[in-house]
Amino acid sequence: MYVCICNGVTERDIHQAIDEGAQSVRDLNKALQVGACCGKCVSVARSVVRSRQDQLLLDACTDAAA
Numbered sequence: 001m002y003v004c005i006c007n008g009v010t011e012r013d014i015h016q017a018i019d020e021g022a023q024s025v026r027d028l029n030k031a032l033q034v035g036a037c038c039g040k041c042v043s044v045a046r047s048v049v050r051s052r053q054d055q056l057l058l059d060a061c062t063d064a065a066a
Contacts, residue, residue, distance in 0.1 A: 006037035
């Protein structure tokens with residue numbers, strides 16, 4: 001799914017950036033220019049960041065319990 005139409009950034013691109021260390025929309029702006037044009041994507045990008053961080057935390061807890 002495209003998150004930032006202006007810069008052609010997909011949800012997959014955001015996941016990859018988070019996996020590489022991005023932790024906020026500001027980090028995504030630096031890495032992918034998310035929100036650099038019209039800014040309409042910022043709220044969706046923020047939701048994607050939170051969701052991915054939650055998933056990574058859940059995965060880490062599951063791995064630790066195993």
